[in-house]
Amino acid sequence: MSQIDFVSLLSALIGSEAVLTGEDSAPYCADRRGRYSGNALAVVFPSDAQQVAEVVKLCAENKVYIVPQCGNTSLCGGSVPLPQAKQVVLNLSRMKRIRAVDPLNYTMTVEAGCTLASVREAAEQNNRLFPLELTAILRYCEIGGNISTNAGGIGVLRYGNARDLVLGLEVVLPDGRIWNGLRSLRKDNTGYDLKHLFIGAEGTLGIITAAVLKLYPRPQSTATACLAIANPLIAVRLLAHIRATCGDTLSGFEIISRSCLDLVFRHIPETGEPFQNQYGYYLLIHSCDVLQSPLDDALRNAIQSFGAGILDFDITTDAGKAAQWWKLRMNISEAQKREGISIKHDVSVPVSRVAEFIERADAVLKN
Numbered sequence: 189m190s191q192i193d194f195v196s197l198l199s200a201l202i203g204s205e206a207v208l209t210g211e212d213s214a215p216y217c218a219d220r221r222g223r224y225s226g227n228a229l230a231v232v233f234p235s236d237a238q239q240v241a242e243v244v245k246l247c248a249e250n251k252v253y254i255v256p257q258c259g260n261t262s263l264c265g266g267s268v269p270l271p272q273a274k275q276v277v278l279n280l281s282r283m284k285r286i287r288a289v290d291p292l293n294y295t296m297t298v299e300a301g302c303t304l305a306s307v308r309e310a311a312e313q314n315n316r317l318f319p320l321e322l323t324a325i326l327r328y329c330e331i332g333g334n335i336s337t338n339a340g341g342i343g344v345l346r347y348g349n350a351r352d353l354v355l356g357l358e359v360v361l362p363d364g365r366i367w368n369g370l371r372s373l374r375k376d377n378t379g380y381d382l383k384h385l386f387i388g389a390e391g392t393l394g395i396i397t398a399a400v401l402k403l404y405p406r407p408q409s410t411a412t413a414c415l416a417i418a419n420p421l422i423a424v425r426l427l428a429h430i431r432a433t434c435g436d437t438l439s440g441f442e443i444i445s446r447s448c449l450d451l452v453f454r455h456i457p458e459t460g461e462p463f464q465n466q467y468g469y470y471l472l473i474h475s476c477d478v479l480q481s482p483l484d485d486a487l488r489n490a491i492q493s494f495g496a497g498i499l500d501f502d503i504t505t506d507a508g509k510a511a512q513w514w515k516l517r518m519n520i521s522e523a524q525k526r527e528g529i530s531i532k533h534d535v536s537v538p539v540s541r542v543a544e545f546i547e548r549a550d551a552v553l554k555n
Contacts, residue, residue, distance in 0.1 A: 198243065202242070206234065206239075209230050216277050227273075233279050234283065235283060241366050252276055256278050258281065258334075258336075266337070278395065280397070286306070287299065290372065296310060296401050297372070297401075298310075305326045311403050324518040324519065324521060332399075337350075342442060346438060359394040359395065369383050408478055409505075411484040412513060413473040415491065415500070416501070417469050417471055418468075423542070423543070429490065438473070440472065446468045456522065465500065487503055
């Protein structure tokens with residue numbers, strides 16, 4: 189079958205307005221950093237799971253590769269087509285319906301093309317929290333991609349990865365069948381738990397089209413701390429100390445190196461030093477609770493009782509001041525993009541060995 193005939197069949201299946209080719213498809217064939225790019229026969233935008241299934245069947249029959257794509261915010265090229273291959277980009281951005289919110293069951297059912305921001309906003313409108321937080325790309329990344337890459341975010345210490353926030357999935361399988369696993373059960377003794385095969389699989393086993401997500405009580409009080417520390421080992425020990433003293437109120441704990449801050453200051457406007465003096469490493473700590481409690485006092489007591497290694501710190505309950513601190517962390521990737529091409533990674537090591545990893549990695553890179 190010719191390329192023209194194949195694209196014509198795609199248009200007949202889902203509508204010509206939902207099929208892009210040539211120059212119109214270019215923005216969906218490159219990553220957001222401009223490092224990776226490829227070519228596709230077409231970029232298609234199905235509007236529901238049935239249309240996804242029809243496209244998958246057609247591609248399978250004609251031996252055309254499929255590149256699943258949601259918000260295309262990946263920094264590692266996973267949602268970008270190859271430079272030379274017979275392939276279609278299947279973009280799920282039109283599938284953005286919030287199908288249901290059940291505040292009594294603390295669940296919501298959403299389609300894969302919903303932005304993370306819209307999911308969080310829908311939860312907040314029902315006085316609930318969906319805790320996955322990727323602030324830098326909140327309004328661009330989509331929940332299907334978050335689940336397919338098993339995203340973590342800044343709340344991973346308290347709430348876990350995306351895998352831990354999913355109760356059920358709807359998935360289009362490689363042969364075009366639709367698997368409906370949209371269960372909203374908090375207690376489910378049955379096996380096999382097939383949804384975990386698709387979470388983190390980046391679309392290789394099936395295309396996620398909808399999900400049932402866990403919700404949590406909406407926090408009523410927050411506190412944020414910014415610290416300068418002597419070295420990464422202090423961060424590891426302080427994390428253990430704060431978890432022991434503040435319990436489950438600890439919701440975010442991020443270490444930032446001097447080199448990352450320098451990149452941000454160089455490329456991101458309206459950013460500045462958090463303290464009068466400059467230091468080698470910084471920490472951002474976020475605490476929240478459903479109770480109206482003085483979290484800033486608890487956080488201050490925990491920090492002050494820690495001991496040596498903390499060079500400076502400040503604590504705030506003011507959302508504006510906290511946002512300025514978090515702006516430093518959330519703009520690191522954008523600053524790296526403006527600096528030039530860099531190697532992106534998402535390294536996972538045991539918390540107790542983070543300091544060792546940083547030390548050994550620095551030594552290798554310097555040599």
